[in-house]
Structure formats: C-alpha cells, structure tokens
Ligand SMILES: Cc1cc2nc3c(=O)[nH]c(=O)nc-3n(C[C@H](O)[C@H](O)[C@H](O)COP(=O)(O)OP(=O)(O)OC[C@H]3O[C@@H](n4cnc5c(N)ncnc54)[C@H](O)[C@@H]3O)c2cc1C
C-alpha cells in the first residue's frame with residue numbers, strides 16, 4: 031500500500047525536510063503521495079509535483095489550514111489515512127507538533143525521529159539523546175512516522191510528474207488560533223540544510239561577540255548555530271539551538287567554538303561529516319569527537335581563521 | 342481552575358547512558374534517576390499559576406513503577422498539592438500514557454494539563470499532543486511563554502523558524518520547552534511537608550485502559566563511535582587539513 035508524506039512548507043516554498051521525507055518514504059514503497067495542506071499554496075503544490083518519485087499530490091486548501099495548526103491539519107490527515115499503510119512527516123517542529131495528534135486519533139503508537147528504514151514495519155531511531163539506537167517494529171495497521179531529515183538524502187526537486195488532486199479541507203475546529211510569529215530572518219543558508227555550520231557556545235561571552243562567528247560564516251558561506259547555554263544567555267535567538275532539544279544538523283563541516291561538548295549538544299551535531307572544535311580548555315569533551323581540535327582562545331583563533339580563509 | 346502535571350521518572354540527564362551488551366536495552370540498575378527536566382519546568386509553571394491565584398490546585402501524576410512516588414514527592418516539594426501514581430511495572434508507551442492521562446483528566450476535571458515536550462529517555466515528543474487529540478482539546482507545544490486570560494491560553498512556541506504565538510480555547514494541553522521558566526529547588530521544610538501530602542495509587546486496570554505496547558523493541562545498539570581526538574597545533578595547520586585532507590572547504 032502507498033505512503034503518504036505530509037509536506038512541510040512555508041508560505042510558497044516546500045521545505046527541504048519534505049524532500050528527505052520523500053526519500054524515506056521511497057525506501058518503504060514506490061507509491062508515494064504528498065499532502066499539501068495550507069492556505070493558497072499553489073506554488074508549493076507545483077514544487078511537490080516535480081519532486082522525483084512523487085505519484086500524486088493531494089491538496090487541502092483553506093484559511094483554517096494556514097500556519098499548520100495541528101488541530102485542523104490532523105483532521106485532514108486522518109481523513110486520508112485509510113488509503114495508506116504509512117503516514118510520514120519530517121521530525122521538525124511542524125511534524126513533531128502534528129503527527130502524534132494524528133497517531134492518537136488513529137489509535138496508533140507513533141515512531142518518532144526515524145534515522146533508518148529497515149523494512150515496512152521496522153525502523154531505527156535514536157533514544158537517550160543519541161546514546162543508543164533502538165530498532166523497533168510496529169504492529170499497528172497504519173504506521174505513523176516522523177523522519178529525521180538529516181538522516182536521508184533529499185529527493186531530487188525535479189523529474190517527478192505527480193498528479194494533483196483536491197481533497198476535503200475540513201473546517202475550522204475553533205480550538206486554536208494563530209496570533210503572530212517572530213521568525214528569524216537571515217541571508218545565510220538554513221541551519222539544518224547548510225553544508226557548513228559555525229556554532230558558538232557560552233565561551234563567546236556575549237551576543238556582540240557572535241560577530242566573530244558571523245565574519246567567519248561569511249567567508250565560508252556557513253549557517254550559524256549555538257549551544258543551549260548561548261541561547262539561554264540571550265546571545266542568539268532560540269532557533270539557533272543545536273542539540274537533543276534543538277535542531278539536528280549534519281553538515282559537511284561543523285565548527286564548534288567555545289562549546290564544551292555536553293551530550294545534549296552532541297546529539298544534534300554528531301552526524302556531521304567533519305567536526306572542528308576550538309576551545310581553550312584542552313580537556314573539553316568536544317575534543318573527543320572532533321576530527322580537528324584546536325586548543326586556544328577563540329578571540330585570537332577565530333579572527334585568524336577568518337583572515338586565513340579569506341585570503 | 343485545576344492544573345494537572347504529569348512527571349516522568351527518567352535516568353538523570355548527567356548520567357552517561359550505557360547500552361547493555363546483550364542489546365536488550367540500556368543499563369538502568371544503580372543509575373541515578375530524576376524527574377524529566379522538562380517536567381520540572383511544567384511543575385514550576387503550574388505552581389506559579391497557583392501562586393498568582395490563577396489556579397487553585399496542582400495535581401501531580403506519574404505513571405510507572407512504585408519508585409515514581411519519589412518523583413511525585415519531588416514535585417510536591419516544589420509546590421504541587423497532591424499526587425496520583427498510576428502504578429505499572431510494564432513498559433508504558435506514549436499512546437498508553439496518553440490514554441491513562443485522559444481517564445485521569447476526566448476524573449479530576451483540570452482545565453489545563455502541562456507536560457514536558459519530551460522525555461529524555463525515549464525522546465518521543467508525543468504524549469502531550471496525543472492527550473490533546475484524545476480529549477479533543479487544543480495543544481500548545483514547545484512553550485516558552487504561557488499566559489491565561491479570558492478563557493484562553495496564549496502560548497508562545499519555540500518553532501524551527503523562531504517563535505510563534507497561538508491562542509487556545511480552554512481547556513487545553515501545553516507542553517514545555519526549556520526556556521519557559523527556571524524551576525526552583527525544593528527547600529527542606531517543603532520536602533518535609535511534601536511527605537504528608539496526599540498521594541493516591543491507582544492501576545491501569547482501575548482506569549480501564551489497555552496498556553499493551555504497540556512497538557516492539559527488537560534491539561538496542563550503540564551508535565557508531567566517531568574517531569575524533571586529533572589535535573592541530575595552529576590555525577595554519579587547521580586550514581591546511583580542512584583544504585587538503587578533509588577537503589571540506
Ligand atoms: C533536558 C536538557 C536538554 C538540553 N538540550 C540541549 C541542546 O539541545 N543543545 C545544547 O547545546 N545543550 C542542551 N542542553 C544543555 C547542555 O547540557 C549544556 O549545558 C550546554 O550544551 C552547554 O553549552 P556550552 O558548551 O556553550 O557551555 P559550557 O558548557 O559552559 O562551555 C563553554 C565552553 O567554552 C569554552 N571557552 C570559554 N571561553 C573561551 C575562550 N575565550 N576561548 C575558547 N573557549 C572558551 C570553555 O572552555 C567551555 O568548554 C540540555 C540540557 C538539558 C538538561
């Protein structure tokens with residue numbers, strides 16, 4: 031039976047996390063449909079149709095589906111679930127918010143944050159902040175799964191020829207209402223999709239000092255991340271946080287600056303291809319997992335690194 | 342109004358968790374157990390609501406083995422009014438927990454349930470959303486701010502793009518993110534007082550819920566180890582290695 035992927039999107043753009051979820055879906059079955067639920071999302075529908083391997087794009091359009099309100103979107107997903115053996119969404123804040131609601135309405139035990147598909151009913155997922163990997167088998171009729179986007183390649187954005195089908199958008203539950211949002215805008219690549227990430231911790235000492243990392247990120251074309259300590263101290267906004275309870279990133283290069291390497295931080299970046307650590311404490315645990323560790327004062331090392339890379 | 346706060350007993354976040362060599366799970370004997378950190382934040386938020394006069398009673402619930410009573414006592418020492426243990430020795434998966442909580446909500450009649458966003462053992466991030474679904478209530482997940490006014494809960498949520506605020510019609514479910522508040526430490530007199538607070542024990546059968554696990558854990562293994570630990574002596578050497586050895590820049 032087919033797989034339904036719930037598209038994550040912003041306004042008019044399909045999120046890269048959806049592409050990774052399509053890849054996970056194709057590891058389960060060749061018949062992959064995508065649900066685009068939202069308010070006026072023609073552009074997203076077009077993008078979804080073009081994704082390689084997508085058979086059909088089902089569209090639920092309505093004002094009450096704006097901003098991905100879980101109460102309203104879950105009803106649409108539940109209405110379609112009978113056609114599928116699997117319903118997948120990215121394990122982003124969008125999918126994490128929505129999917130357990132879907133699962134409970136279907137009386138299904140969700141499988142969260144899957145990093146590998148073993149078979150149609152068996153999946154691998156990290157537990158204990160990634161200190162262990164559990165292989166779990168589901169006996170439920172429909173498998174409701176969230177997918178860790180960094181664990182799967184992104185499906186190609188072209189080559190697909192999905193058909194479009196309008197589906198019942200349901201109505202407003204009246205339970206919840208979107209009020210407003212403060213999204214962090216940046217010209218940099220998106221943190222979870224960037225090939226290079228420069229992350230700062232408490233060692234930076236202040237929000238102003240993050241300028242040093244911005245200069246480094248500028249020469250590398252990198253995204254900027256942070257430890258929880260740096261976010262809690264107010265140096266940078268919450269959406270910079272990498273870790274067990276923040277974002278999971280897996281770039282080609284991760285540069286950790288003034289970050290000690292707590293297990294909760296490692297959970298969010300240990301999948302990076304190459305890890306560089308810059309820390310003045312030679313015993314900092316981050317060095318145990320770093321491919322290249324440089325012991326030194328970040329206030330000297332980072333500007334020098336920026337200069338050398340820029341030249 | 343009443344506020345219900347589920348608190349989970351988990352391996353302390355400072356413990357380096359070890360996978361058992363037979364692949365059956367992780368080592369839990371002789372390991373320090375604590376309240377799930379997100380649940381401490383949930384308790385703190387509920388107690389503040391009572392202290393500010395918005396809530397009149399904070400009911401603490403834990404589900405699991407008998408020792409969860411200690412976790413409940415900790416929450417009572419932080420200011421919870423009374424506790425309920427749903428005692429069960431078997432594994433309780435989030436769907437089962439949500440079903441048990443639904444029964445308790447129907448018995449106790451809270452207008453607000455505050456849970457942690459995620460238990461740091463199973464890292465599931467499901468229970469609050471599931472409970473909201475089963476009750477037909479709205480949900481405010483990953484909250485970094487909560488305000489109650491005029492029959493609504495305004496929840497500022499930590500989302501991938503930044504922050505988002507939603508208004509929920511009460512009754513509602515809220516799950517906490519780390520920056521919602523800073524939980525207090527229980528003071529000794531409060532720890533003593535907590536020992537005398539009411540703590541009822543019920544079973545899943547009493548609540549009429551089938552808690553049979555739906556997911557079978559076939560194996561638990563260690564993640565692949567990174568072979569790190571290499572030091573470079575200078576910025577120059579680092580740049581050289583990144584260019585010519587790792588070839589990532
Ligand atoms: C439930 C829970 C969830 C959590 N989730 C996350 C999460 O998602 N992400 C996360 O990051 N954390 C998380 N944490 C917090 C985590 O445990 C650590 O507290 C946090 O990661 C520490 O951040 P840090 O490394 O920046 O700060 P610290 O541990 O204080 O380290 C600062 C480092 O900077 C170095 N330093 C200082 N000055 C300089 C200098 N001039 N030059 C070079 N180096 C310098 C120091 O040597 C030190 O190693 C969580 C904790 C809990 C309990």
Ligand SMILES: Nc1ncnc2c1ncn2[C@@H]1O[C@H](COP(=O)(O)O)[C@@H](O)[C@H]1O
Pocket residue numbers: 347348349350377379380383402403404405433435438455456457458459460461463464465466467468469
């Ligand atoms: N056994 C349990 N006892 C009490 N609360 C629980 C239990 N399991 C989950 N919860 C609550 O649900 C939240 C999310 O857990 P989870 O969905 O397992 O990540 C936790 O932070 C707790 O508030």
